[in-house]
Amino acid sequence: MSGSRITALGHHQPARVLTNTELEGMVDTSDAWIRQRTGIAARRIAGAQESVTDLASKAAAKALAASGREPAEIGLVTVATCTAVDRCPSIAAQVAARLGIPAAVCYDLNNGCAGFCTALACADHSVRAGAARHALAIGAEKMSDVTDLTDRSTCVLLGDGAGAAVISATGQDGAGIGPVVWGSDPTRGHAVRLVDAWQPRFAQEGQAVYRWATGELPAAAREACDRAGIKPADLAGVVTHQANLRIVESLVRQLGLCEDAAIARDVVDSGNTSAASVPLALSKLVEGGELPTGAPVLLFAFGGGLSWAGQVVTCP
Template identity: 75%
Template sequence: MQGSHIAALGHYQPARILTNDDLASMVETSDEWIRRRTGIATRHIAADDESVTDMAATAASKALAGSGLEPADIGLVTVATCTSIDRSPSTAAQVAARLGIPSPVAFDLNNACAGFCTALACADHALRAGAARHALVIGAEKMSDVTDWSDRSTCVLLGDGAGAAVLSASGDAGVGPVAWGSDPTRSDAVRLVDDWHPHFEQEGQAVFRWATSQLPAIAREACERAGLTPADLAAVVTHQANLRIIEAVVRQLELREDVVIAQDVTDSGNTSAASVPLALSKLTERNAIPSGAPVLLLAFGGGLSWAGQVVTCP
């Protein structure tokens, strides 16, 4: 096999929706201020007894059903997350048990918001090497567990959810070569602090400046590695951190006017490693992207880490 492709996608979001007006009753903020600064209108919040594993398994089950494969066909399960409270067994192992996957390689990957694209690249490499024929790649986060609900600069940003992809080995490269890396000197820009009761912190302005100045070049690199230019893309799905960042990045890519730009941040907030597969799954569910069309995935976050690749829409 020369490559892999995304066979199916699935996603899950909790039932509870937290609006900007709800947040305005908790901290000094307003719907107008949040929308203007972030583009976010709502976010989904998991129930107290709803875990990262619960959300990951639901999203993965939908992706597996959509692929037409049996649980026994899956040889690798990886979950990108930075909010799972279970160190062992891994979230991936728990998901495999729930779905009846009998003997996969199962591991979690923590690369914060860049986690799903990083995990997708790792799974693609494994399938190219013949280590498995089918893989489940999941991004799942319960950001509400690490939110400081008294900090108005961060509590307005975060939401919960999961997205999943079934990846299958193929003769064509439906997942393009990854453009990835990190800047460890900026590792404190986005962080979870306090080992026992971690909470999310970030240097918002520094992250905004870095993302808007560096991500366009990384996006072009991912396209170039796939043998394309940004003008060839049908859709762009970036990490859903902030609508202003998304808009600033895509303006610099010289895209066609008909390119679909994921803006799920408006409805879901920042769901960290879940944001890219969540947004992509929603777009494909609505048939917003033609099957077989090239889509740029691009994520960044704590580390400062980044990862991106061009994939073929299932």
């Protein structure tokens, strides 16, 4: 068995920016109310003709180009999403077709907001086991398709986007992607959900999710560091699911990070993009030079299910 590491990242967001001020004309809300409760200032919204496949393909194409790998070298493509309309062929298969990837195993994965970290772990395991030398793990969501504009507590949260990572084999066991910490509490799965299967709408019990995320999940995040053999104070950065700025800041505050650690706060400009939020935010931090190559970064995602997944990775 070999190790694996993330060798390249890419992200894509729709061009349209939906601000809080615009939302004031659509629902009974205000910019001050939204910022105080969520920290969100704006979100990106895909057009009617932009699909989850479109978002995923553009992010994946950027990651593949940055990796320097040929499409034929990719042996696995997995897309984490809970907003796919197409069931067969999978979004992953459609992405492979668009990128000219000829013979990879392709599948979609639905683990809600924890989807990308779950997909990353699955790709890591496949590469370690020798099933593929290079893989694409993608998180892509069109949350605007499931936004309930009659629910002012949730409609202000959601945005669209995608992020992708190329994972490649290394000659060293354990190099680059640390052991995953993952799990779920299905007895509380109703707290974050999509209701009405044929016309799905996002719904959640906000206070219950906040208490769960800030009260129970810091221990799981610390466990991911322990399994990777690193102390939280030695992390160069943390990228959590961008659910809500209050949740993000409460969770990372409990980890005991060093003062100059980079903290992803992409939720302010992108909203909650579910499974896309971690790779989207990570790609932006790397692109902006806020995380140096080789630096240890904690990825930690949580949400619908209720589920969670996280691991420490080496920054590409």
